[in-house]
Amino acid sequence: MGEGLLFGEGDFPTRARHALADGQLRANLGAATTTIRERRAAAVGEVADWEELRSAGARIKDGSLAALDEMLVDFEEKFSASGGVVHWARDAQEANAIIVDLLNRSGAAEVVKVKSMTTQEIGLNEALAEAGIVAWETDLAELIVQLSADRPSHFLVPAIHRNRDEIRHIFQDHIPGIGTGLGNDPAELTAAARSYLRDKFLAAEVAISGANFAVAETGTLGVVESEGNGRMCLTLPRMLISVVGVEKVVPRWEDVGTLFQLLPRSSTAERMNPYTSTWSGVTPSDGPSEVHVVLLDNGRTNALADPVGKEALRCIRCSACLNVCPVYERVGGHAYGSVYPGPIGAVITPYLAGVETVASLPFASTLCGACYEVCPVKIDIPSLLVDLRAKHVAEANRKPLRSSEKVVMSALAWVMADAKRWQLVNRLGPLLGKLTRYRWARLAPLIGRWTENREPPVPPAHTLRNWRNNHQGLGEGMRHE
Amino acid sequence: MSEARSEILARIRAARITAPPQAPPVAPPQAPLSVSPQAPPGAPAPVGLVGLFCERVAHYDATVRRVATDSVAENLGSLIVAGSKVVAPRGFPQQWTAGLNALVVDGEELTKRDLDGFATVLSTCAVAVAETGTVILDGGVGQGRRALSLLPDHHVVVVKESQIVAGVDDAVGKLDPRKPLTWISGPSATADIELVRVRGVHGPRRLDVVVVGA
Numbered sequence: 001m002g003e004g005l006l007f008g009e010g011d012f013p014t015r016a017r018h019a020l021a022d023g024q025l026r027a028n029l030g031a032a033t034t035t036i037r038e039r040r041a042a043a044v045g046e047v048a049d050w051e052e053l054r055s056a057g058a059r060i061k062d063g064s065l066a067a068l069d070e071m072l073v074d075f076e077e078k079f080s081a082s083g084g085v086v087h088w089a090r091d092a093q094e095a096n097a098i099i100v101d102l103l104n105r106s107g108a109a110e111v112v113k114v115k116s117m118t119t120q121e122i123g124l125n126e127a128l129a130e131a132g133i134v135a136w137e138t139d140l141a142e143l144i145v146q147l148s149a150d151r152p153s154h155f156l157v158p159a160i161h162r163n164r165d166e167i168r169h170i171f172q173d174h175i176p177g178i179g180t181g182l183g184n185d186p187a188e189l190t191a192a193a194r195s196y197l198r199d200k201f202l203a204a205e206v207a208i209s210g211a212n213f214a215v216a217e218t219g220t221l222g223v224v225e226s227e228g229n230g231r232m233c234l235t236l237p238r239m240l241i242s243v244v245g246v247e248k249v250v251p252r253w254e255d256v257g258t259l260f261q262l263l264p265r266s267s268t269a270e271r272m273n274p275y276t277s278t279w280s281g282v283t284p285s286d287g288p289s290e291v292h293v294v295l296l297d298n299g300r301t302n303a304l305a306d307p308v309g310k311e312a313l314r315c316i317r318c319s320a321c322l323n324v325c326p327v328y329e330r331v332g333g334h335a336y337g338s339v340y341p342g343p344i345g346a347v348i349t350p351y352l353a354g355v356e357t358v359a360s361l362p363f364a365s366t367l368c369g370a371c372y373e374v375c376p377v378k379i380d381i382p383s384l385l386v387d388l389r390a391k392h393v394a395e396a397n398r399k400p401l402r403s404s405e406k407v408v409m410s411a412l413a414w415v416m417a418d419a420k421r422w423q424l425v426n427r428l429g430p431l432l433g434k435l436t437r438y439r440w441a442r443l444a445p446l447i448g449r450w451t452e453n454r455e456p457p458v459p460p461a462h463t464l465r466n467w468r469n470n471h472q473g474l475g476e477g478m479r480h481e
Numbered sequence: 482m483s484e485a486r487s488e489i490l491a492r493i494r495a496a497r498i499t500a501p502p503q504a505p506p507v508a509p510p511q512a513p514l515s516v517s518p519q520a521p522p523g524a525p526a527p528v529g530l531v532g533l534f535c536e537r538v539a540h541y542d543a544t545v546r547r548v549a550t551d552s553v554a555e556n557l558g559s560l561i562v563a564g565s566k567v568v569a570p571r572g573f574p575q576q577w578t579a580g581l582n583a584l585v586v587d588g589e590e591l592t593k594r595d596l597d598g599f600a601t602v603l604s605t606c607a608v609a610v611a612e613t614g615t616v617i618l619d620g621g622v623g624q625g626r627r628a629l630s631l632l633p634d635h636h637v638v639v640v641k642e643s644q645i646v647a648g649v650d651d652a653v654g655k656l657d658p659r660k661p662l663t664w665i666s667g668p669s670a671t672a673d674i675e676l677v678r679v680r681g682v683h684g685p686r687r688l689d690v691v692v693v694g695a
Contacts (some may be wrong), residue, residue: 099644261650304500
């Protein structure tokens, strides 16, 4: 089972309620998601054969998943042949231990990091801190999140929940030497981050990255980015460690052509992102002389073993589904309690960590289907959510009666299974309505959560059955007309 | 071989029994998608392709100019701020740097901090993509090591028209993945604060592309 920062305390409804009460958060999120949705639609609209491209993306990933063992072994062979070192980690703890060990042997007390969902998933920064190693996040948004001891809330724009004034305050409070003169203009804030990190890049001995893809036939890894912090980390230090989920591998070099067309337009709504770096092991006198990759399972083989869930492993982490989701737009990323938020997070997290660990996540959706429509690798997220809901219900059914929903449903099933019982209850309903001066549903704290946001119906004075009995003649007459 | 390795591979193989793959292990090769008209191999790129490339580069806040072969040196000279320190990789054509007095040619003795001290770096490229306005460096002659085209704040890339291909798939087909590749589409940028695009974070904040005709 997957572990690490895949799940937190509490459930989605509790966290969502908290998020919904935050007006600033909703304003920041609403503005950002509206903007990125429009930009994406324009970038995608420019490509005549976008639908074929999506299908090609899905085929490439499915093909790779169908022979994942061969792909990984092939990748390992090629990457090692060109001087790279391949490590395998079954879970977060094992991955962190490998990295800490590599760092201890290198003697580095500090590392620079490229933004990576996978290293967040395994809680690497926390593990490094425990080992006394300082990790500097170098992506601007990750830096904002790290300085304010916050959690990322979006794959691509981790600080989407912060506005410029909040970011200005974070920089003033946490970057040494920044005075009160700092303005809130994004360009000025960006320049402050540039000068803060410059020396760290030049001094760093070791960098840690993720990878957007791995190519089996050539042993190539790639990182797609915008700021140049990725290039700094991948190029300047002596040693590079990349943490890569096993599902990131694609069979052939030519497959990256399809991913390079799908990812930037879906993700940042650009024809192409400013920088993409690829490397195959070590290149003499260019870049790091020691290159490692940690191939991570952490629950991915659980998902792979699920006939429905394995489709989630196609994900290329573009975040288009977050931006179109009516639920994400209102509650933000933190409400999901996982490093993978939004619609894709609501499916990936349970398939990796086990449905019962995060049972409320598959319900954090209206099943509207917008996520499926924008997904560049055609992951049918609504169907996956329904599958997960069914799995949770099946699991819950094996337990003794616990939830009020189950009590009500079981009672109803018993009543409706017999005509006499049903008639009896039909007669009781109006009686109950008459007897109680106020709405009868409030009598039942059992269904309090249902009635919290809904007006409960008042039982009618007459049921259809007894109306029919009283109007037998009329009904007959109408039928003859 | 490690215990983790054999266990992960065993789990993948076991998954094929519970969730049998419906897809063939490797997707059949496909024709390049989303490309404009393609030049036959070796032939000079059609004018339309060069025009499209220039338009797309300009869209990224980079400058782009088309020049004749004999006016490259003059144009490079005009792009460089007078008196600033300029570095070029080994193999960068000497006839293009004729007018540059302060030019340093990169060698192993230059440290990261030395490279950081240069204002401008000159380089050629391996391939360029019209559809996306991308230049791609592979560390070949005239392109240098990756740190070289990264640390100076101003990058001038010289692209030959014949290096421009129509689409991303065409470029992937021409590149050698065993070399370290850097795909550059405009100057470094971020939209991390309220999705406002800011030009220039850690990579070169200024990118000038010079397209040389036949």
